Amino acid sequence: MKKTLYRFFAIAFSIAVSACATSLPKERHDVHRFPEKLVFVEEPTGEFKNKPYEVLGWVRSQAQYPTLEQDPNNGRLCRNYYNKAAADLLKEAKKANAEAVIKVRSVVLLMDGKVEEHVTPECSDDGAEGEILLRGIAIRWKPLEEAKGPVTR
DSSP states (O other): OHHHHHHHHHHHHHHHHHHHHHHSOOOOOOOOOOOTTTBOSSSOOGGGTTOOEEEEEEEEEEEEEEOTTSOTTOHHHHHHHHHHHHHHHHHHHHHTTOOEEEEEEEEEEOTTSOEEEESSOOOEEOSSEEEEEEEEEEEEEOOTTGGGSOOOO
16 A cells, blocks of 8 residues: 555656646747957958048947846856847947947946946846846948048047
């Protein structure tokens, strides 16, 4: 009788545990790519390396993401949403008739009211939601005829 009772509880416990484990929703994160052709962490590179430009002003963006099942120090997840925020930064710059963004910085707001800027992705996480804040300088390329004079950067 005791063996039958133990078997019953073991089977019931196994079913309850597996039912709970499969009923939890899985987090899904879209993969975002860094828009490296028109967003630069420092100065323009590649085909735009020495191309003259004019500065239009600062642009800002933010990306938020769920982190319920994630390790709060997950660099890959932070980098993914850094890429999303960089793409959003370019969209904001284009609204101001800019063509690219330079000097992209990850902004961290500290509890004491201070602000830090980093050239690398720096995310904050409260255990339920992660966030990354970016800012950069919106620029527009100058035509080559205008560029013959002194370059202003």
